[in-house]
Amino acid sequence: MRYALFSDIHANIDAFDEVLADIEATGVDKKLFLGDIVGYGPDPQVCIDRLLEVADVSLGGNHDWAAVGLTSADYFNPYAKAALDWTISQLREDQVEFLKRTQPSLIYDGFQLAHSSPLAPAEWRYILNHQEALDNYPYIEHNLCFIGHSHQPLVIEYTTPQTVRVLRPSPLISLDPDIRYIVNIGSVGQPRDSIVESCWVLFDSEERTVSFRRVPYDVETVQRKMEAHDLPRYLIDRLALGR
Ligand code: ZN
Numbered sequence: 001m002r003y004a005l006f007s008d009i010h011a012n013i014d015a016f017d018e019v020l021a022d023i024e025a026t027g028v029d030k031k032l033f034l035g036d037i038v039g040y041g042p043d044p045q046v047c048i049d050r051l052l053e054v055a056d057v058s059l060g061g062n063h064d065w066a067a068v069g070l071t072s073a074d075y076f077n078p079y080a081k082a083a084l085d086w087t088i089s090q091l092r093e094d095q096v097e098f099l100k101r102t103q104p105s106l107i108y109d110g111f112q113l114a115h116s117s118p119l120a121p122a123e124w125r126y127i128l129n130h131q132e133a134l135d136n137y138p139y140i141e142h143n144l145c146f147i148g149h150s151h152q153p154l155v156i157e158y159t160t161p162q163t164v165r166v167l168r169p170s171p172l173i174s175l176d177p178d179i180r181y182i183v184n185i186g187s188v189g190q191p192r193d194s195i196v197e198s199c200w201v202l203f204d205s206e207e208r209t210v211s212f213r214r215v216p217y218d219v220e221t222v223q224r225k226m227e228a229h230d231l232p233r234y235l236i237d238r239l240a241l242g243r
Contacts, residue, residue, distance in 0.1 A: 001109065002027065005185045006200040007034035007148025008061065009051070011041030011087065012189030012239075015198045016050060018217040019188050026202060026213070030056045032108065034148040034185065035115030038087045038099075039063025039080065040235050041189055042225035048095045060102025061115040061149065062124040067091065068099045071122070079232040086229060109205070112145035118182070126150050127182060133164045136182060143180045146201070153186030153199050153212055169199070169212035177208055186212070196242040 004023040009016050023031065033055045038044040040063070051058055063080075065071035067087050076084060091099075105114035105121035116124045117132075118139035126149060127133055133156050136145075140158075155167040158180040167173055175181055186199030193199075197214040204211075219239050226236045 001029045001205045003109075003203045003205065004028040004031045004200060005034065005113075005146050005203055006031070006188050007115070007185050008036040008151055008187035008189060009033075009041075009047055010036055010063065010187070010189035011038050011044040011047050012217075012222055013041075013043040013046045013050065014222050015189045015215075015217040016047055018215045019198050019200050020050075020054060022213060022215045023200065028202065030109075032056060032113060032146075033058045034113055034146060035059040035061030035102070035104070036063045036148065037061075038067050038091070040083050040231075042222065042229050042231065044087050044090050045092065045095065048091075048098065052098065057106065057108055057113065058102060059106060059113060059115050060099060060104055063087075064099045064102055065104075065122075068096050070100060071124070079234045082232050083235060086231060107141055110142050111203075111205075112141040114145060114147050116149040117147060118145045124149065127156070127184070128152075130164060133158075133166075133182070134162065137161050137180060140180045140182065143177065144175065144183070145181070146183045146185055146203070148185055148187065150184060151187035151190060151192035152184060153193060153201075154184050155210065156182040156184075171211050171213075173210050173212075175208045175210065183210055190239060192238075192243045194242045196240060
């Protein structure tokens with residue numbers, strides 16, 4: 001089976017539609033979304049509607065849950081909080097109900113999906129350093145967990161339970177079925193690895209390979225829409241920087 005995995009769309013429909021076009025051109029069996037459909041960007045309503053049309057699975061992220069009162073936004077920075085307050089004013093009631101039903105993690109077709117981490121999916125922890133990677137090892141199911149949340153694509157390979165190697169995202173990485181991996185699939189709507197293009201991942205379960213794909217989109221159009229909605233300048237500027 002070929003799976004398209006994508007995450008952290010953040011109300012960026014221009015990026016989402018370009019990624020969906022690339023997914024269609026590539027050809028996949030299933031489309032799996034790892035959370036944060038809203039927050040930051042100018043098109044929360046359209047993005048949720050599109051997601052419901054196309055996705056086979058949709059997890060909830062911290063922005064999704066904060067938008068519907070399932071998790072606190074107290075730790076959000078002022079820019080994220082301002083975007084969240086605007087997002088809340090935009091959502092339809094049926095969309096609120098949809099977000100309330102999302103899960104932060106799931107076992108799907110013999111692998112694991114989580115927005116933030118296998119260790120504590122609803123605590124929205126990051127996996128950014130060696131110790132955090134080691135802490136997650138016991139919680140990885142079926143040797144393979146896909147995550148989003150940090151907007152930083154990478155592959156963590158556990159050569160032993162105490163030894164990790166970080167693999168840079170590349171067009172083709174082979175996974176050893178006998179060892180554990182966490183694959184961070186990056187972000188569609190707000191990449192933060194200094195690359196402006198959207199990121200998504202193709203996973204081939206028979207070949208046991210992952211391919212990181214980058215897709216350009218019209219950043220200026222998104223920035224103009226954010227300006228029209230008075231979203232924070234910091235959030236507008238960072239899209240063009242990829243961070
Ligand atoms: Zn996010």
